[in-house]
Amino acid sequence: MSVQVPRLRPGFRFQWEPAQNAHVLLYPEGMVRLNDSAGAILAEVDGQRTVEAIVATLEQRFPDAGPLADDVMHFLQDAEQQHWITLS
Amino acid sequence: MTGSTDTSAQAPEIGPPLWLLAELTYRCPLQCPYCSNPLDYAQNEQELSTEQWVSVLRQGREMGAAQLGFSGGEPLVRQDLPDLIAEARQLGYYSNLITSGLGLNEHKVRAFRDAGLDHIQVSFQASDPELNNAVAGSRKAFEQKLAMARAVKEAGYPMVLNFVIHRHNIHQMTDIIDLCERLGADYVELATCQYYGWAFKNREGLMPSKAQLVKAEAEVNQRRQQLADAGSAMKLIFVTPDYYEERPKACMNGWGSLFLTVAPDGTALPCHSARLLPIEFPNVREQSLQSIWYDSPGFNHYRGDSWMPEPCRSCDEKGKDFGGCRCQAYLLTGNADNADPVCSKSPSHDRILAARRAADHATAGLEDLSYRNPANSRLFFRS
Secondary structure (H helix, E strand, O other): OOOOOEEEOOOOEEEEEHHHOEEEEEEOOEEEEOOHHHHHHHOOOOOOOOHHHHHHHHHHHOHHHOOOHHHHHHHHHHHHHOOOEEEO | OOOOOOOOOOOOOOOOOOEEEEEOOOOOOOOOOOOOOOOOHHHOOOOOOHHHHHHHHHHHHHHOOOEEEEEOOOHHHOOOHHHHHHHHHHHOOEEEEEEOOOOOOHHHHHHHHHHOOOEEEEEEOOOOHHHHHHHHOOOOHHHHHHHHHHHHHHOOOOEEEEEEEOOOOHHHHHHHHHHHHHHOOOEEEEEEOOOOHHHHHOHHHHOOOHHHHHHHHHHHHHHHHHHHHOOOOOEEEEEOOHHHOOOOOOHHHOOOOOEEEEOOOOEEEOOOOHHHOOOOOOEOOOOOHHHHHHHOHHHHOOOOOOOOOOOOOOOOOHHHHOOOOHHHHHHHHOOOOOOOOOOOOOOOHHHHHHHHHHHHHOOOOHHHOOOOOHHHHHOOOOO
16 A cells, blocks of 8 residues: 655645536646546545545545545546646 | 427527636736737726726636636736735635736745735746847846746746747747756746737738748657656647648637636626627626626627538537637638638638748848837727
């Protein structure tokens, strides 16, 4: 399990947008509308907790979803490649 | 529902304006000859008050706008900018300041950050002081821009640098990218000139040749690869000019679909160029933003596709590009309903081809351009 800590890159903001009924990621002159699972994962990214801790929280919140480690890591790596977050 | 007599079944569903562009003022210390402001901007001196702007921000946010741009002109000349930034933050906007960097200082950069500004985009005119200052019509601009780019970085903002590219600086791509790397930019916008406003007026003196463009794009691609190989997060955004495309862009993602611009005098527009169209646009002084966006004839004018003539009407790509840009259609054909002549299916595509041929043989220097300043602007509305 990963002890890496995901963190939003400077200039990125994550928030809930009622008009879009979705979480969004805002950055310089850009906006990504997130699907439910991406929103749920990014909501746990606080720059403090490890991937492991985030997975544990999500598995507790969504007990019917089964093991989530792979899905979460896959999304976070993708988000890192998009330069939304850093993993360190 | 049974018994429904709804006749609006074919009307497109109108989503909220997610992006709000607040053009706070047309005043600007620079004179860039490709400025997107209207040619007759000096005619519009009645700016909205602070209270009126605050009301616009509140209404926009309530409707769902999340991205907010402060631009102009030079937005820094508005003394109430810190108040508007604070209001924007409190409302939950992601706010972007689009600035020349002139009038900025380190104190303001930090004060804006503390008030909640998310991002400052500094525009440059070239990679060296001589050309930069000649294009900007200001002798001290380049040094000031460098200093402000550094201050922005130091204050912890994401750094976005914008370069408008034209035939007089398009040979500098590698130098520009190197400069941005040294400054530690996160995003670099290499925006080749689009021809509206002052840029349309100066098109012959600005438009690069096809050969120049091909070379520039190759240089950008090469540097992009090098950056990727080096693990750099600096992102290069190269905007190709419409005039070298065979299909039009999906302008503004469709008329009145996402973008709402409010001009300095309160005129509400579906894009920052639309003021040049022979359409009456509503004003926030007289109408709520809600009724402007959903109900005004100006904003409904080109929604959907029932307004389209041929060749757009029967085109299977109309859902993709919405017939292109209404302003370009108007500037090049005299009728904003027409297909954007960028499209090779447009009967007026020869205008684009002629402009390309002209660009191959253009000889105009920087001194031949019409610079954007009040004196030149008055030429466009003096009777």
